[in-house]
Amino acid sequence: xxxxxxxxxxxxxxxxxxxxxxxxxxxxxxxxxxxxxxxxxxxxxxxxxxxxxxxxxxxxxxxxxxxxxxxxxxxxxxxxxxxxxxxxxxxxxxxxxxxxxxxxxxxxxxxxxxxx
Amino acid sequence: xxxxxxxxxxxxxxxxxxxxxxxxxxxxxxxxxxxxxxxxxxxxxxxxxxxxxxxxxxxxxxxxxxxxxxxxxxxxxxxxxxxxxxxxxxxxxxxxxxxxxxxxxxxxxxxxxxxxxx
Numbered sequence: 001x002x003x004x005x006x007x008x009x010x011x012x013x014x015x016x017x018x019x020x021x022x023x024x025x026x027x028x029x030x031x032x033x034x035x036x037x038x039x040x041x042x043x044x045x046x047x048x049x050x051x052x053x054x055x056x057x058x059x060x061x062x063x064x065x066x067x068x069x070x071x072x073x074x075x076x077x078x079x080x081x082x083x084x085x086x087x088x089x090x091x092x093x094x095x096x097x098x099x100x101x102x103x104x105x106x107x108x109x110x111x112x113x114x115x116x
Numbered sequence: 117x118x119x120x121x122x123x124x125x126x127x128x129x130x131x132x133x134x135x136x137x138x139x140x141x142x143x144x145x146x147x148x149x150x151x152x153x154x155x156x157x158x159x160x161x162x163x164x165x166x167x168x169x170x171x172x173x174x175x176x177x178x179x180x181x182x183x184x185x186x187x188x189x190x191x192x193x194x195x196x197x198x199x200x201x202x203x204x205x206x207x208x209x210x211x212x213x214x215x216x217x218x219x220x221x222x223x224x225x226x227x228x229x230x231x232x233x234x
Contacts (some may be wrong), residue, residue: 005159033220042175042227043207048220056219098215100149100168105222107161 001027004093012114020109023092027070033105034066037051037088043101046089049074055069067089078113086115118143118210122225127169129198129234137193139208147213150184151222152193156204164206167191169213195230201234209222 005024013019025032033056034046045058049068051064068074072093078085092105119142127181129135141150153166167175167184179199183192195202208225212218 029218035222043222043224043225045221048126050219056217056221058221090159090161092220092222096219100166100234103211103218103220104163104166105161109158109160112159 002098004091004106006089006091006108006111008111009109009113010114012116013081014116015081017081018077019081019113020115021089021091023074023076023091023093025074025091026106029093029095029106031094031096031103032068032072033092033094034063034074034076035090035092037058037090037110038086041090044089045104046076081115082116086113088112118145118212118223120208120210120223120225122206122228124228125226126231128231128233129195131198131200131204134194135194135198135205135230137195137208137230138192139176139191139213139225141189141190141191141208141210143212145212145214149211149213150182151209151211152180152182152183153207153209153224154202154204155207155227157197161207187191188211198232200232200234202203205229 021064031050033048048056056073063079088110090110092107097104146171150167150197153161179196205227
């Protein structure tokens, strides 16, 4: 079974641009979560989607948005990029459904975003 | 809000020896889950071990075990018979057992870099 796939692996953008990152969950997983990882702030939760609905959201500005498609694939968008948005963006998927086993997160290898 | 603290930015251990990584957390909730994740240079987060707060028995997974002290809000990871492949960044993480605010959300500590010397 293929793992969580994130594309692209690396991305370079300039300030003011927007970017879209993609995440394909493990087959059969309906929940996708996104995290931002930086040396200064560590790992921070962005949002979670389940069956195309956002169920949970972290404390990030509205420039950060996401969506989930009917095949459970998810995209994350950051508009009007700032230097501080440079980070590793990790996606994780789970079966979803509330029990500890179904909520177990499987992570991808991330997209490294550099904003110049 | 919950917080997770890892007070050891770096640790090192000799191959085949035992090492313990520390983690403390703060929460007002009584039901939650605690995790240790490993992040090697490949950047993929890998679940090492999980502990349910309602279970008094400490979790074990092969060479990995935890010391869960609920009253002290402490959750340390012991790695026995350390191997070169154990070298990585280790993160302690918390997840609420409540619906809604718990969906997909882990609160992570700052991480501990573990070096394994041959």
